[in-house]
Amino acid sequence: MENSPVPSKEMMMKIKILHRYDVSPPSDSVPATALPLTFLDIPWLLCCPMQRLFFYDFPQSPSSFAQTTLPLLVHSLSLCLRRFFPFAASLVLPLEPSQMPYILYSDGDSLSLTVAESTADFAELISDEPRDAMLIHPLVPQLPQPRASDGGRAWPLMAIQVTLFPNKGICIGVQFFHVAGDGTSFTHFMKSWASIQRSEGDPTCIESDDLSPFHDRGVIKDPNGLKPILLKDWWSRVGPSPSPSPSPSPTLHAIADKVRATFVLQKAHIDGLKAQILSQLKNDSLDLESDPIHLSTFMVTCAFIWVCITKSKDEEHKGHDQSSSKSNDDKLCHFIFVADCRDRLEYSIPLTYFGNCLGIYFLSEKRSSLLGKSGLPLAARAIERKVKEVRTGAALKEAEGWMRDFEIASNGDLVTVAGSPRQNVYDTDFGWGRLRKSHMVHIDVSSAISLAGSRDGDGGVEVGLALTKVAMDKFISLFEKGLKSFMSS
Secondary structure, X not given: OOOOOOOOHHHHOOEEEEEEEEEOOOOOOOOOEEXXXXXXXXXXXXXXXXXXXXXXXXXXXXXXXXXXXXXXHHHHHHHHHHHOHHHHOEEEEEOOOOOOOEEEEOOOOOEEEEEEEEOOOHHHHOOXXXXXXXXXXXHXXXXXXXXXXXXXXXXXXXXXXXXXXXXXXXXXXXXXXXXXXXXXXXXXXXXXXXXXXXXXXXXXXHOOOOOOOEOOHHHOOOOOOHHHHHHHHHHHXXXXXXXXXXXXXXXXXXHOOEEEEEEEEOHHHHHHHHHHHHHHHHHOOOOOXXXXXXXXXXXXXXXXXXXXXXXXXXXXXXXXXXXXXXXXXXXXXXXXXXXXXXXXXOOOOOOOEOOOOEEEEEEEEEHHHHHOOOHHHHHHXXXXXXXXXXXXXXXXXXXXXXXXHHHHHHOOEEEEEEOOHHHOHHHOOOOOOOOOEEEEOOHHHHOEXXXXXXXXXXXXXXXXXXXXXXXXXXXXXXXXXXXXXXXXX
């Protein structure tokens, strides 16, 4: 990989806003509905807004787009929101801890749809190569400001922007608050909208029982009384002015020094990585017979990336401080991942449940251990053990401490995982041909890496990453060195 030149502000802002729409479900198609937040929703009140971009080749002129594609997109979105109405609703946050936050939909509620045109280089935007992180931010829509609502504030939950690159491509950008629904719910929404668009506005394509979202929050049981515990922890964090995010929108300052890139681990690389880690574990005299290890693609990918990021940031720290102290080596590095719990709890939850149904899992290892020669097998073993816990009935074992654990982790050296190869994002088909590229933009500010199944459908994994230039240069070197060692071992 070669570093692309840093684009000027003028290059980044080659975008013109053409229209703004307020898109609602069809009139009188959704009754006024209040959805309570479950204990699985509460932790996501602390999460920055989710931001995802979908790029497609789209060799259409602006006039043709305005006359044919755009009206159908708006109509299809309206029809889709009939089933996925929470994304047109608002999150109502009270000002007093004695009241509960909830999601409220009223007839006529809408989401903001912005239509724009860009003269930026489409090929560069869909490239895997490193580039200034700010380059793609103009493609992300802005969420509307909150409004007063019954002794609290109502926050719109989603905004969408469609950007046309004349005669070249199109980008659908979405920003939404995670508290409305998890990645599975969001992917379900996007694929449903795409299906209606592809079928030229026929909503029956998503109306069978196995395709419709399930909105009854009553299916989420809370026998251990976790909701009041998590709500209390949330109130203690946000104080008298609650919002659904620590920072509703990333500032230019937060991303000004970031470079982002996509790294692809092909199936052959992953197989080689698994073999190398198993070999190292055996060499480290771990008893794999009494305590067998099963390494999945997710585990080895996360372990490899975690170690590479830790080493890359070590390079960055050396640049700031030439003295390396033992206390710095003893610092903990934190890793957080989530797992879909729809099929992991003691009771049945429909696979199309709309909301958050994720367990949150925390790992910590000494920085010096991850930097050592056994850092990779150590990381893989730690992730594997945590996944094994989840699979053997302990999905909610640490739920009571989720808010406090996240606060501890976020104040240290942290890597989190966003997205999942299981969501098959590259199957989001609007009828314009295969999705060329998807970016998770919020990783620029959230200490996260993004994971997606390879767009080639070959069993590989795409990893999205944003780091400072110094750290990114080191990461690229470590990543490429690692791939060579996996393939030669």
